[in-house]
Amino acid sequence: MSYRWTVIKSIMKREARSSFFSLGLYIAATIACLVSAFIFNTYINTVEGNNIMVMASPLNTPLFYAVIVAALYAAISSSTALSREKDRGTLEVLFYGPVDHLSVILAKFFEDIISFLIIMLLVTIYFAYAAITTNLGFSITYLYAIILSIFIASCMSSFGLWLSSLTARIRTSILLLIVVMGGLLGLQFLQNYILTLKPENLSLSMVYIMGIVSNILRVIKWVSPFSYLTDGINAVALGSVSMYIENMIGAIIYTVVLLTATVYTLKWKGVRKL
């Protein structure tokens, strides 16, 4: 076990170092901050327009979008992690050494989480600046949301790793990720949009679409990492401790299941370049 842990640590360090010195991580953090800046700007405009705004945790909404960006980075990074090494043939070489499937996958997984934490650190510094300058202020819910976001990132990362284990080419991995994530995210937004409409104002076709979407979502609720993200943000917004803990446990189970699936898929598909 300790031997495996040494292997995980050394691969993880190498990967984390590479991520730290590459621009991708900082671009993702910048996008997250930029998206948040638009929301902060909306707040300022709202207060300016109405002269008043009443809100419980104004930082939670921008944080939600920042977490989506950071978690998507983790998903993209993990989805290419295995396929890139397979494509280059380096994964096969790695396995000539004292490395097994579990060590590689855990190392990649932890490296993604470290990258995610770096992004969230930069985002938090930015949020602190924005909160102080605007006088929006920090609340304790921000801390809860940040803690929960790590579990959400682990869902996204494990999902990305599993997709990566299915393919042997970077292009296919990214394409698969875009299609799957885009589809899941699209359904989520569609449902959120439909939920804002009053049933009596819906046309029959819209009611029909709503039924289809909610039935599909009922099925994929357990598969989509975004549903854990939405539920998590809801738990923080509602201040529901039970929902918060439930979400954390759900995210851990999801991550363990997908990482296990990734190990078996990698064993089944093999580590050689096809």
Added chain:
Amino acid sequence: MRKTCCISALILIFVILSSAIGFSAETPKSKEVVYSLNVWDGKDYAAPFYPSAYDTIYVMADYENVYSVKETLVYYWPLTREYMADWDGLNKDVGETIEVLKGNEIIGTYKKVDYVFYYPKGYWGGGTQLFTGDKAKEKKKEYDQAVNKYWKEVEAYYQAYEKYNKEVEEFYQNIQEGKPAGKIPQEPAPPTAPTFYVTDISKAYVFSLPPGQYTIRTKDKNEEIIPGTVKNLIAFSHRREGIGYNIIPESKWTYPEVADDSSEIVYQYREGTLYFQPYKEWEFNELYYNKLSKPQSPGRSDRWIWVHMDPVSNVKLRIYSGDSIFSEIRNRPYYVEQVPGSALGYNIKLLDRKENPYGMADFSAFKFSVPPTGDYKLVTIDSKGDIIENSDRYIRPITVTDARNIFIASLGPLIIGLVIYIIRRVGR
């Protein structure tokens, strides 16, 4: 690959068909035994009904609620996606006794009693009260007497008015004829209708329950349980009490905001004036409270909502800046004065009773002029000088007027990344 495609297509068809089945399954108009209630919702009595599709009744604990068991025609109305009762088609009282069980033990058996609703400020005035038994009869009698008295007064008024018309005619005729006319006749004052209203006496089961989960059922004359009347019953109470605020910004006085929870922060654009109207509020479970008045409406059991009750009186608001008291404010009447001329605009002014004793206030509230900087905490102080629990709200002026710096700062991570990247490249 082909097999996977076939399976995917089959799943898709199944999902679409299952949705279609769900929407085409309209319930026909059917005879059902339903519970029709008048439940206290904290402010007034709501009148929900429970068709057979809904097996849990929600009521507020420790308040008397009215339960009726009816046979009616129930149909599904697809436009609002809810079950409706055709009371005009069928409205038959059924059952003799209601039993309430806690687990398997019967904790209450109730017979129908006379009841009325008393509306002290008229039907739409609020403050509805429920009276049962002899008190119901007394209230009804009181109302009937008041109405009879009013009609007698109306009759007397018409007679007096007729007499008055004749006297006026005579008065002018005497003037025209140069005779002494005497005093000008006094017009009789019209009578005032009763301001309160009492419903007709009806019969129903009226009882209150302590908080808890129960089973309710109705029995007929033969002590047999009427099919379809066994339902779960949840009697719930509020979790917390507090003070909620309606906040009227000076710049948009007709668009008040609400701050119901202590976690909510009131943001004010730089300096400005806010008018606070405090209300007593109770916090309920969202699902329970929504189901209380509309059993078919959705709600979340993990969410809590504040419900405004009555405006609070004999209180003052205290503003803190840090730990020190910044100011204490009292409730005052205000009126809105339109700016003279064609230009739009208004001023909110204090209604001074000495200067303007007959003036009408547009609203009364606690005025607080928010300074341009700093953080403030507002609390409500009761008549004893104690802070009322859950009455605190933070007030923060937004200090930024230009968001450019926020956008520029968002590029910070990219700059850090570039610096690290360049250092790394140079280091190699």
